[in-house]
Amino acid sequence: MDEGAPHDEGLKWFGEGFDGFPKRLPEDCVEYVIYVINEHFQDVAATRARLNAIFKKANEICRKHTAGYIWQRGEFDLKIRPTLSDQEAANGQKSSPQTPHLRGRTDFGDSIADEWLVVYLLLELSKQCPDAWIRVYDTDGEFLLIEAANALPKWLSPDVSESRVWINNGHLRIVPLDEGSRTRSLSLQDALTFVRKSPDKLIVSPFIEEEAFYRLRTYPGAIATSMHRALITVPRPLAYLLHRKPTYISPAIEAFYLRDPISLKPLATKDTATLHLPPEDFVTVSVKFTKVGYAQLRSQLFDTPPAWTGIIPRLSDSKVELGMKLACGFEMLLTDPQSQDKRVVREIKLLLNDIESGEEPLPSDVELASWPRDQDDEKWLDIDYRDFEHELSGKKGGNKTAEGGFGDQGAQDNLRKMVSRFEDFLNDDSAGVEGIDDGEVSDDDADEPDEEVSDLDSGEDRDAGYDDADFERAMKEMMGMPAEEVEKSGLLEEARRLALEDEQSGDEPDEDEEMKKVMELMEQELKGHDALRTKHDTHNGVDEDEDVGPGDEELSSDDEEFNDIDLGLAKNMLESFKGQAGLAGPAGNIMRALGINMPRDEGGEE
Incomplete structure (x- = not known):
């Protein structure tokens, strides 16, 4: 190692006594x-x-x-x-x-x-x-x-x-x-x-x-409001511990919140004599929590330990349920081998030993009655989705939002205007690719499009910010189609190309013709992946002398094109769907994209 090799704080090289990276x-x-x-x-x-x-x-x-x-x-x-x-x-x-x-x-x-x-x-x-x-x-x-x-x-x-x-x-x-x-x-x-x-x-x-x-900005007032006080029912020794030093509650809640099968083993007993805090001699006291700790304790689903099964009828009381969770958290903290060297564990064990020996008397009912009985509102645990929507729209407390940002009032007005114009377009049967008119347009006005378009570009449409990205988002929302499906399908790009061709040619769009073009593109895509084969595709390995499947020659209609069904494709699709065993897969995704919800296979005959 070069003597001049650089070293940073926290790193000693081998010549100086290696102290880690x-x-x-x-x-x-x-x-x-x-x-x-x-x-x-x-x-x-x-x-x-x-x-x-x-x-x-x-x-x-x-x-x-x-x-x-x-x-x-x-x-x-x-x-x-x-x-x-x-x-x-x-x-x-x-x-x-x-x-x-x-x-x-x-x-x-x-x-x-x-x-x-x-x-x-x-x-x-x-x-x-x-x-x-x-x-x-x-x-x-x-x-x-x-x-x-x-x-x-x-x-x-x-x-x-x-x-x-x-x-x-x-x-x-x-x-x-x-x-x-x-x-x-x-x-x-x-x-x-x-x-x-x-x-x-x-x-x-x-x-x-x-x-x-x-x-x-709300400090130092926010320091006090980050605490939560609640009435809970706990064994009397635990009430004494929490009154003696309220900070004991944090490591106990963390032990409960991060519990694992090893830490739960001491609770898998009906012998209450083996527990540090057996479920007996209950008292109801006001306990101070951190809001995070209270939410962790309150939200956890926890199976009743065997030693607590005798008080199951009382667990319908939220105070008893919270007390059980907290007492179990203390039990896990005191018995976890990895926690034995922690100062808080040593302190709690010394206090419990003093209680057991009689050196520390437990509080009487009279003394407990003199303790505070504070209980805070739990509304902060509830999510008000109306307030959440106001936050998203920038309407906090009904006040006007500052300029810019997601809740910008101007952006909201532009969005409403864009959606309104789009809805009018959909509802107007006479509307074409040029959109809807605000009023009657005479033949003379139609001969001078450049000036009108210029006025629109510099006026209302520009203010509304009505561009390709906005139109695309509106289409996705109106049609209810997931954004990723629209992008994967490629239909949006094809629609743009067809619209551009129509605009350049100046012809009125033929909806049937456009749909046919899109369907032909989809058919070519499926054939390219060997997913669509017909009896005419001999170059793809289909024999012209192959036996005709049931029903192929029996279909009849005024228009046979719509009855040209590839039963091989249908059979392969159904077998692929069955192979998914009810889970997500390519066959199910394709059918859902076509608007067909296939029922789950319950194991019947093929």
Whole structure:
């Protein structure tokens, strides 16, 4: 290995003691780092002292805004890096030490609210510590830029965005491009150097900030509204645990939500003596959940464990059902071998041992009556599809939407106008390829089409945005044909070609003739794939002396063309459909495309 081989943070080469390849941030995690850039703190000791002060301020802000908050998995947590031992080791090896900084990582699981709470805490910290420069990123990278994608300059792509986005003094600051970094990401040290030397050249855009921090517009009020309180019926020891430390509920719900056959084994018993929280001595208490956790617990289908079968009649009560799920979640958490080293599991087991030994008395009914009985509305669990439609149409709360976007009022008016004109066209028997007229047209007017067409192009039709793409979408919706089927069939392109030929020739379209052309094209396509054979196709392997199938000579009609049925094709189609065994397949797809729904074969005679 060359001595000059580059190495990145998190990777040591074999000569230095291999410590693994560069580590990728785990899923559902947000990481944040804080550097101090202050001309008064140049040496390492002064920098670490300032970082300690920022650390204390961060903890103070966190306690202020997260009192009573329940994190889904990990909490907001900062540590000084490198540690003193790491710094001494680096000095002993005569290697360049890392710049002292604060670093933290929060595993937010399924709760996106936790990730944005971290961003809010960091933003508040930056306002109180102007010399703190903060980076925050997750598995997707610079997710603040993803939020602000519509307001970013074109050059700020994911390929060059690393280490360019910083939070400082309540603002989002972006390191601009220079000639040497157009094709690569900016290194951390280069970014810190730029911030120190050229802070006035950093990009600060109110439009980018508004988009990037849009989800924080309701904070800090949104912190409290992300919780849900509900009355549930649980065993008395569990009520004590949840009252003692409400944050125990998150790992228990996750154990229930992510259960597997191994974690369910301890519940497959009727001996309640083997359970940590047996189904007895029930009490009804108010429990605080995260909204994500409550939805996970409420939505899961869960078979009643054997030990709980005695209270099955009571499970019709939603409070008892939720209590059973929660108690089973705690049971799985406490018995899972992979969870035994977790601090929360050790704490719960110690408390249960104290209860069993009598050192911790359980709350009496009188004491339970003094506890809060809060219960929040569950309407947030319901999806109001009318509101959903309003969102899609841009009509939030009946207010007028801003210009542009999906809910643009002008776009809606144009769409209504286009559909109205198309419906009029379909309902007008006298309408031709030129469409319908708004009024009577005289022969003199018909001799001057150019001026009229020009007026239409510059007026109503242009405002309506009535182009080929709009017409195609309207056709698909009106005919009820799936978009992919229209594209696969090729009929749309053929229809355009025929219409263009008619327009160039100036003749009135003959519907029968056009249909015949389309049918001939379809027949040629089927013959090309050997899917359509007639008794005249001797060049495809059909013998002229082949026995005539039943019914081939018995058909009669005034027009024999419509009775020219290929029974071989029909038999092959039916056998192919039968071979599908009721599942999707080519035969069924073809028949459905022709508007024929074949019944399922129930195994009768052939």
